[in-house]
Amino acid sequence: MAWMPQMIRRFLEKPGSVDLTRFQAVVTEAARLEAEVESRAELTPPEGHTVGTAEFCAVVREAARRTLGERPYDVQLMGMLALLDGNVAEMATGEGKTLSGALAAAGFALRGRRVHVISVNDYLARRDAEWMGPLYESLGLTVGWIGESSTPEERRAAYSRDVTYAAVSELGFDVLRDRLRTDPADLLVPAPEVALVDEADSVLVDEARVPLILAGAADPGQAAPEMAALVRRLSRGYHFEIDDEGRNVFLTPKGTDTVEKALGIDLYDHPGTVTEVNLALHAHALLTRDVDYIVRDGRVHLINPSRGRVALLQRWPDGLQAAVEAKERLAPSETGEILDSITIQGLLTRYPEICGMTGTAVAVGDQLREFYDLKVAVIPPNRPCVRADEPDRIFADSDDKVRAIVEEIAAQHATGRPILVGTLDVAESERLDLRLRARGLTPVVLNAKNDAEEAAIIARAGARGAITVSTQMAGRGTDIRLGGVGTTDDQSERLIKDLGGLYVIGTGRHDSSRLDDQLRGRSGRQGDPGGSVFFVSGADELLTAYAPDLALPAADPDGVVRHPHGGWTVGHAQRVAEGVHLEIHRNTWRYTRLLERQRAQLLEQRDRILHGDAGGRALAAACPERYAELCASAGEAAVERAARQIVLYHLDRCWTEHLAHMADVREGIHLRALGRLNPLDEFNREAVPAYRRLLDEIGRRSKETFETVDVSRDLADQGLGRPTATWTYLVQDNPFGSEWDRVLSRVASALKGRRPRR
Template sequence: MVGLGAIARKLFGSANDRRVKGYRPRIAAINALETELQALSDDALKARTAEFRAALAAGKTVDDLLVPAFATVREAARRVLGQRHYDVQLVGGIVLNEGSIAEMKTGEGKTLVATLACYLNALPGKGVHVVTVNDYLARRDAEWMSRIYGFLGLSTGIIVHGLDDEQRRAAYACDITYATNNELGFDYLRDNMKYEREQMVQRGHHFAIVDEVDSILVDEARTPLIISGPLDDRSDFYNTIDTFIPGLAAEDFEIDEKQRTVIFTEAGTEKLEQRLKAAGLLKGGSLYDVENVSVVHHVNQALKAHKLFQRDKDYIVKGGEVVIIDEFTGRMMPGRRYSDGLHQALEAKEHVKIQPENQTLASITFQNYFRMYDKLAGMTGTASTEADEFADIYGLEVVEIPTHRPVARKDDDDEVYRTVEEKYKAIIATIREAKTRGQPVLVGTTSIEKSETLARMLAAEGFRQHDFDVLFDGDDGRADEMVFQVLNARYHEQEASIIAQAGVPGAVTIATNMAGRGTDIQLGGNADMRIANELADVPAGPEREARETKIREDVERLKQKALAAGGLFVIGTERHESRRIDNQLRGRSGRQGDPGHSRFYLSLQDDLMRIFGSDRMDGMLQKLGLKDGEAIIHPWINKALEKAQQKVEARNFDIRKNLLKFDNVMNDQRKVIFEQRIELMTEEDVSETVADMRHEVITGLIAKHIPENAYAEQWDVAGLQAEIVEYLNLDLPVADWAKEEGIADQEIEARVTKAADEAFAAREARIGPELMRRVEKAVLLQTLDHLWREHLAHLDHLRSVVGLRGYAQRDPLNEYKTEAFALFESLLGQLRGQVIGQLMRIELRPPEPAQGMPDGALEHHADPFTGADEMAVPPASMLQTVFDEEGRAPARDPADPSTWGHVGRNEMCPCGSGKRFKHCHGQFA
């Protein structure tokens, strides 16, 4: 029976269809200008940018210029790149300009679409940011599209890892800047740790287009960006706690595999409490007394390290370091570290050197960073499954853009087997059949471990793995051999090269699901990539041109062969917890109307099936008489799996939403602090602010020690005198004043204020007004930063314990808001007191130039799927490439940089200066 909604959509069209139809008049207007613009000379076409800017200065809006600007970009792209925007790409550009998400299938040319909205929104001169998921895509897209922008007179910048402040400032000053999400966020945090306005690199947040918007604003947004500094070494503490865990019995803890959590049972808690008491680590009588919050936290982390994390699966020990293996991509991640003491717990478990924890200096979530932009837009192939989240958190609507040509890919129902072995046998049989037909195959796996398992099984079946640089050329029979490629962590630098050749007839490529995202799989192979690889050493001239022509003809012949075989066959080896990842894998096939095929192979032993109730299904299938090697194929199975995936997605959405609710509290405070910092940095003279603070401190002291309407005998004269010495550095006869007949608190306040103002004026006269202005500013900013860091630590601790208030029927979020506000008020009070206390004691000595980022500061972003730190310093053991006969890394000679090897930017400089490499020899590298 057809639902009423389906009938209505058939009759009226969906809301998305109606919105896309509404763009037709503007598309027609853009097309109407095409002939006119084609007749213009290059100089006349370039001059249109100045005309548009003049129109904006005269009062027109960006939207008023959309039609002529888009037509100009289309003509420029045709002349410079030989690529003309399709009508559906113009629709995508309009959607981006409206501040929405354009959902476009893989291969529809999102990179080119972005040029339309980028150019239009760059005309006001406030800067446009194009956000990508990695440095490779930022460089590739910027270099590729800057030809259009440069032709039209706009500048293009790139922000990638390793640039200094001057290079970053120049890149942000460009009309259009390509950057990764991490670099943008960290630049914002670093800017708000600077001490002079001129040192800041970003110039505002006008308009951003986020490529792969689902990955950045949904997946990556689970964890905040953090800049931190090292704390004291607590190795003994971690090692002591670690000794308690191995002695626990099975009844002392409970593991929830679905939630990936482990907790102590009542028996385990009692046992642990006794051991901690004996070790002298407990304060008070109970493990859960408020003084023991830190101990409880680290005990729980040690339990996790022992019971949830397995050596050689979740991490390996290499060169005396614990190195994480990414559960999502399967990549080994040298230098990334788990946060909140978990990595230290693993180091204690494995008895290797324990690195100290870090204190948060600055932090922000991607949600709150990207919501600062005046206008935000995004594009991806898979956003509709997360449409509610985009609307709820970012106010972004998702618009599905029609494909240029109808999708001809055939998506089969899933095949479900009882065991993993049966599933892999079916996959290998399918690969063999496709290879016989000459059909290219892309096999998507969820981890490096599973991709290599499949590779071993293929090798056992007579297939041979070849190196990434062996390309199929179709002439020597290699495409007909039983060979395959594996795209995983070991080849991530060649990722684009491997994935670009995955569409050659007979090619078999095994890859993790996310591999090659942002790189098209073109049937027949990528001609440009082959030319770059095969003709790298051939100089320009007739010979090179002839060989280029031969390669392009060869690629076209191979494309026809692949088309005849049915296009790219995508095989999924299991379902991911998110439907988007599955859809991305499917979307690799059937680009631009090409034929294609996709099918997922599952088993009841897969993680998703096992966690979401496959036990009953296994029993049911046995009763139905399902034989070994047989699969169950039915649309109902697909529906059931989608429901399971929706549950996981909903849970992850709740996690992100909850994180955001708490971060919003901090964000309001962060905005106040950061705005105040910028105001203070911008002002030349902050003496009035300092004077106001001094008077507020005095008013507060009088109110505290001489309560309103209190008798003189009730005044705390001794306390007032002591605090006047502490805060104002003045020894005043307050006790004598208090004995005067009829004296009131206002009179005492006036005398203290007069004495303090005179003392400060005398100090200023000695130091000099100009130097005092600099001192006031430096003290104010440095004290604010110091207190803000302490405040962040307090909020972290409050956040970790406030959840327990739920047991007392109190809303943890409201409790957090109330206490966070009280802490913020306390911060402001401390700021006044500490600033005035320092300035009233300042000596005649020029201040040292402020550096902003403290030495030893590190950047962190936890991987949303593994919790691993993406930004941490790779350990030396992973960076050394030359070893002696006994397998030891050579020692570094401080005086000889040639012995240093690769030095991480956050490592201590090998020269022995005590500074980070990036602040020492690294700044000249």
């Protein structure tokens, strides 16, 4: 009956969790082989068929010890086996995910599979590739990495390695560029085989709906500054309203009249102007400086909400980006026509096999299963976590909360205990810094404005007396060592442990419980002592946006809400927020999935043209006399080359136009709900015939061009020139899926509220 507790435990766990029994058995057997393997003078790299066996575990453990000076713990080997089995491994902070991932990547490569280890940024991709390089070399494998500054030659070399580390954005941009190549020799990215995703919850869930964009440069529009000046004169509650969740803004009838008088038009007779006004209003009312973005070096830089860092290369859709720049009275940045795009979810589902690792996977287990068919393997810590997580301290108003935070920091600092304060945005981190300095304390602030100093700040965050005020970035991917990095003995570390370890203070609950858990996880690594507490007030955006109808229980005279219902209310608001974000993710994927399928079908056709003579055969069948005439005068090889370029040009051009058309459809599709129609069904009803027209148009345009082209001359001079410059960026939210940034979704409300005209 020994199996009964295990079965009961699995029944009680969250859906999708993985039974670790078989992994434990393999690791136990590997321990018995360890002494024998350690005695070998030379290690023979394991063969592919042995990957995942006890012998394999013993060999790679010894390889890591010899090359890196690190002997993998049993739990690290279990994490490796969970990854090799195609799961997401949840491993706590400080448990050595990087090494587990490298061992798993080596295992896949030894099986003959090409592995892309996908990271969240260039720094981690390069650090991990270089750090784990000696391990791969000892196993007879090659490793490379790709960053934003990598040249095409460096990228091609990195992709040729057995294991390639890359930031998810760089991998996606290379895929997009390859989709527009006209010469097979120029292709960079090999066929996808295995994706091993670091920080899997962030990449697979938080950023899943983010589209990566390849654009052809164009001139920016001129309407944004005029509209920004107009909406500055509008007042909330009189000229416009914001919905309960703060995700949409729309004009009131009075606001509509004011705008129409200012512009001298009947607004809703000019759909383009409606869009421009709503974009300006969205930028004015819903996007906040030092919360959603910062202004640095004369440019708007978005802030990644789940990491707190500047989102490099990331921007909103062009119209909204221009509206924010106009709001801040900045010169408009480069804009352009979207040539192609792919969501991060679409990028990763190309891989036949996906696995990943993170510290917080169980909370998104249902989404990992729903969107990627992945299960979560919860790997136990090497040493039990002894961190003391206190209940939330809840206050009636924000002033009481901030005073209590300052008092708590001062009291803990007086003992010498290091403190990490996690704030919700840049503005809050700077306000708290001022309050602490007024109290005579000297915190170090880490936020999107000084993210270049992150590594140095985190290295000192565990030192005695350190006060680090940070946004959600907080050094994820880097451990905070007690006593601080650079300590020559263990005395400082012992002292900090005696003081209780690193103390984490959250100044408010995030929309996602995972972000709270990640902040807590900065403390208590590898069995170290530590503590954490979150401060919450009834005025926090989480409660006002997601539980506006639920009042907190009455506070005690000191301003603290101690009734148990207070904690329930906070938890309820967070669950509602998580539900909203999940529905946005689902909605995005519903609208994006059809376009992804259409693009996949078109890419199959494109590959046949690029790598063969499908283009020539198609035009020979469509224009037999012309084909024969050109072959006689220029030669069959020249005609085939020209036919390939003609069909590829029109295929890419028609796809660009298809994307623009479907973006326009998506803009106004929710208005059809007024007629009791399902917007998603209506979108699909538009998309399917539009795609058929796209295929017909490719054939028609290709035939028309082939009838008149001079194959002996440069085709670019005959109307087939491609963009002289292309550039890449990420869009903050998916233009085809996320409802909150669709500025026309509330036009219906404005229309219904307008008074009839005489």
